[in-house]
Amino acid sequence: MYEHYAFALYSPVPYNLIMTNKGKLSTAPYKGVRDFYPEDMAVQRYMFDVWRMTAEHFGFEAYDASILEPSNLYRAKGAENAEIINEQTYTFTDRGNREVTLRPEMTPTVARMVAGKRRDLTFPVRWYSIPNLFRYERMQRGRLREHWQLNCDIFGVDDVSADIEILLLANEIFKNFGAENGEHYAIHVSSRRLLEALYDSVDLSEDARREATRLADRKNKMEPGDFKEKMTAICGDAAKDVLTYLNADNINVVPEGIKKHDAYTELQTLIATMEETGTPVVFDPTIIRGFDYYTDTVFEVVDLHPDNNRAMMGGGRYDNLTEMFGGEPIPGIGFGFGDVTLRDFLESHELMTTDITSPTLAVLPTDTEKNIAAQKLAQHFRNAGIATSVDVSNKKVGKKIANAGEQFIDYALVLGEDEIDSESYTVKDLIEGTELSGTLQDLIDQLTNNG
Amino acid sequence: MYEHYAFALYSPVPYNLIMTNKGKLSTAPYKGVRDFYPEDMAVQRYMFDVWRMTAEHFGFEAYDASILEPSNLYRAKGAENAEIINEQTYTFTDRGNREVTLRPEMTPTVARMVAGKRRDLTFPVRWYSIPNLFRYERMQRGRLREHWQLNCDIFGVDDVSADIEILLLANEIFKNFGAENGEHYAIHVSSRRLLEALYDSVDLSEDARREATRLADRKNKMEPGDFKEKMTAICGDAAKDVLTYLNADNINVVPEGIKKHDAYTELQTLIATMEETGTPVVFDPTIIRGFDYYTDTVFEVVDLHPDNNRAMMGGGRYDNLTEMFGGEPIPGIGFGFGDVTLRDFLESHELMTTDITSPTLAVLPTDTEKNIAAQKLAQHFRNAGIATSVDVSNKKVGKKIANAGEQFIDYALVLGEDEIDSESYTVKDLIEGTELSGTLQDLIDQLTNNG
Known part of the structure; x- marks a missing residue:
């Protein structure tokens, strides 16, 4: 099927090049990446094994792809956008004049693969992968330029039961690392569609929506008074309802105007069902997660450690992503969870228990x-x-x-x-x-x- | 320990870039790389699992490193050599003006890691890894630009018992895939040091050695008459002994002049010990494997399938590789075995039996x-x-x-x-x-x- 790959036998780097280099080289890795010595690798293996085991326990199948992707998978038309991509990713031109990017995210890749075999796949598709991802940015202290990330996605289901399954899976991953929902972490959920319904109910302009959403995303980092003042400046008369919604600490106290909307009913069903399965989730209207990608349910898993109270991972529903490859869009929902974040979480809660296998x-x-x-x-x-x-x-x-x-x-x-x-x-x-x-x-x- | 890695939460590629791209994108992967749909991934998993299990059964520990390496790990001083590297690898300059290469081989990386922690490591070090490797070359039909390769190495042992262990491990890998030594594959061994001893015994010049070695490497692709004629042109009077050596089908029939050399005794011990463990190996003086890298034992595992009678993997002893990082050189021996080659082997012999796990x-x-x-x-x-x-x-x-x-x-x-x-x-x-x-x-x- 393949031509034999010559690497195994003949190095593309002639050995004498290495041998004739008599200058002493540094033994440090490239800036911003990690070496995994056996003790680190044992930790990595433990984390990956729990990820795999849990995903497979939910019937998810493993897939993978190359870290090299055509750059236009990430590229928009405008020159301005192209520049952003070039500044934030490893992108270079190969000698065949193709632009290549080291993938920064798995979601565009999995959407490409699902769209590419849409006629052959049996939907719903449940896939997981643990890709190596890269980003380029000016170095800040301790920031990494690569990591590994568990990605789990369901394609082909547009009802809330897939959202429930994805949340159950996210919860089970934490459970299998020995963490307790409510003690070590909490799952926060919201709905982009419900937020749009709210804006519709107060007849907010497109510009004001964009600004209000951006502000909502920063709410938890702001003083309440400051937040209220800025939101009022953006929304005018509509600010009352918008603030009531964004301050809601449970789904029953949102403005009456949106309680008839089916995005409300769905989110209610999701929250109630999660409660019934013993996996409580928290309604958190400030969960935004990016601007134009997610279409409906969005969620984050928040670390409850007092020194580290922030989102560790998250995901949501993206029903239109395969559109860019043509054909009817295939609904999708999924999440990503990075290895560095997980390791920090496990270590800060003293949950790291690698089972280092060694020779007998x-x-x-x-x-x-x-x-x-x-x-x-x-x-x-x-x-x-x-x-x-x-x-x-x-x-x-x-x-x-x-x-x-x-x-x-x-x-x-x-x-x-x-x-x-x-x-x-x-x-x-x-x-x-x-x-x-x-x-x-x-x-x-x-x-x-x-x- | 690490700064949190923002990927998990905020994409470096703003989602609207993807969404506003209304042109229909191709679903094909980048040229020369593979997508792993679940059926391919199951095959990959099976192969990797057998590799891992076998290496760990021999007490090898897993390690890993980033695919990004500083280019000078592969770079020699001369401009001519630099050009060869640039043409055969993915090498680019980052915005910090660092030259970065997607690693084409794991051996320089593992040498870097071992040299970097030589004071902390307990030797002998037995390490394995299954790295993703990249090469750049003009596309030929079906040739791949990336693969995965099992790498197993022992560092810190300069006696033949480590060579024996590496050969036992290579054999056990094939055995664990259901293949039989002598039926599906054969292990061919030789010694670079013994070849040098032969050249010494006939007092061959440096230039003639280089040419003779290059010719020996091609012996199996040439007509015997043609080979003899070319070797005689290179070696003159010494050709008789050189030809006797290179035509030897067992270690007892090599020229008498080298039978006293300790490279001969060691290779004899190796071959005899392998025979005693029920793992016969074939003395094959035409095994060369590159020019300046290997210092002693070299070996290849040859596919015995009549349609595919060629080397599938190989390795050898490289006792001076860590020299380029300074300090006393640390002796090493190891091999690499590629996934594409393995898959071809298993399929052509009908040995592929993936155990596809599925939900109950x-x-x-x-x-x-x-x-x-x-x-x-x-x-x-x-x-x-x-x-x-x-x-x-x-x-x-x-x-x-x-x-x-x-x-x-x-x-x-x-x-x-x-x-x-x-x-x-x-x-x-x-x-x-x-x-x-x-x-x-x-x-x-x-x-x-x-x-």
Whole structure:
């Protein structure tokens, strides 16, 4: 199907280029990106595994795509917009004169993929991915230029039951990390359609809507008096209803004028159903999440840690996104959740419990002349299903045992002349401090029973 | 530790840019890269899982790094070399005037990481990673510009026992994919150091060595007569021994002059030990693998399929690579194995058996008014540990059942008015054609016992 990919055999970078570089290079990674040494990778693996397990528990299927996307996936027509994209993303021109962008978001990609196979896919489509995403911006202290983000989306369902499912999934992810709804986090929901219904009910102009929405997005960072004053300046007579709505702390106290609207009924159903499933959500009319993308339900999961009381992730309904590829729009709802944000959350609440898997057995030859014998012996243990490493360094055996302990290895087998001659071995249990002895087969029997 | 990464909440690409783009965009991915729809992703997951499991079974620890690397990691001093790099990799200048490359190989990265923490690491280091790699070249039909590659390396061991371990690991990977050594693949080994010993024994000039090595690398693509003639032109009187060596089909028939060299003894030990562990390897003096990078053992795994008889993956010992970061060089040995090559191998030998995991239960409301009730019911099954999806589309229920069957779902529960009123449900076993009935709790009990 594919032409063979030559990387595996011949490097595109001739090896002598590397070897002839005698200047000492820095060992630092590129600015704004991270190296994952094994201890960091174990954390990453734990987080990704919980994400995957939870998404699959809801029947979501994994997909992926390249980090390279044609730039026009993100590009509007005007030169001004094009400039914004170039300043905020890694975008460059390839030698075929194609503009390429390192994807900053997964949603345009998943919309492209769904639109591309709309005739072959069985809707509803439930897909998840954990893409690597990139952004370019002037460096600020500690800001990263890349991260990984869980993306979960449902395509092809335009009723509120899909919104409920997405919220249940978001909640279950937190639950599976050991967090409690209401104690560690809260789910805040709103509706862009309901906000539009409110504006309709007070007959607000397009310009005033845009300004009012922008202000609402900043409400929680402002003094109440200041907010009220600015909103009144924007909305005039309509300010009373707009303020009543944006100050509402539950869905029953919104202005009467919008209670007949079906966006209201739907949001009510969503909130009531979530309550019934034991997953309470908070009506929060200040949730906005961008300006023109979301069409209906929007939500955020907020960290309840007193030092870190902010939105960690969020999403919403975007019913028109596939339009740009032609054809009838396919309704979508989904969310994104970044690895850095999750790690901060888990660490600040002391919920990080990585299950670092490590080899069960280490074979430790007493000197390097026993290394070959050690490799042969190790292979017998591996064949019996026991994860086994060999310390073939020239360290003293006591140091080898200490290292094995530091690496959380469960058992150590010291291999010297006597053991090789007698074919009888002793395995130390590094955690309990006990010992097992016997032939290879004896030990395999004992270790696989104890394992 | 990190500043919060804003991606999760606010897109660097303002959503209105996407929405105002009314021109119809292509749904094709960027040239030379792949979209992974769920059926492809299942294959990828299967391959990556076997890779990971096998590496961890040998005590290897996972690491990772960003695809973005400073270009000077790959850059030599001369302008000519710089040009080669620019033409074969994705390299661009960021707005901080840094040259950045999308990594074409993982080995320079892992050498950078090991050198960067040489004081903190406990050697021997056994690390693996499955990085995404990129190369730029003029498009040829079907050639890819990116792939994923398993990389396994051992650092800090300069004796042949590490070479043996790496070969055992390479073999075990193929074994765990259901392939048989000698039937589906063969492992070919050689030694760069032994080749140098041969050149020393016949006192070949540097220039002739370089030319002879290049020719040896192409031996299997040439007519024997043509090869002999060209080698004689290069080596003159020394050609006899060089040809004897390069034509040797086992290590015992190489010229006597090199049999005393310790590179010979080591390679003999390696071949004999592999034979003893039931993992035969083939001495193949034509294995070269690049020019200046490898210092000693080199190997390739060759596909034995008659239509595809070529090297699939390979590696070797590179004892000086960390030198470019300063300090004492840290010996290394490792290999890379690409996903596209592996997939071709598994498919051509009919060894591909992806274990596509799918939800156990699908809840199918008879119409969209039951969608909310269906979500609530599904959540009870999920809470009991049963992977559950809900078909909230407006399809007829017969069509929903058919779709569930196509998606390899095991059980379907049709939810109509009667079921909601009576709180008694029927679950169809879509594979066996049988049915289970009862309350929610009855069904959970039966499904978790049957699961």
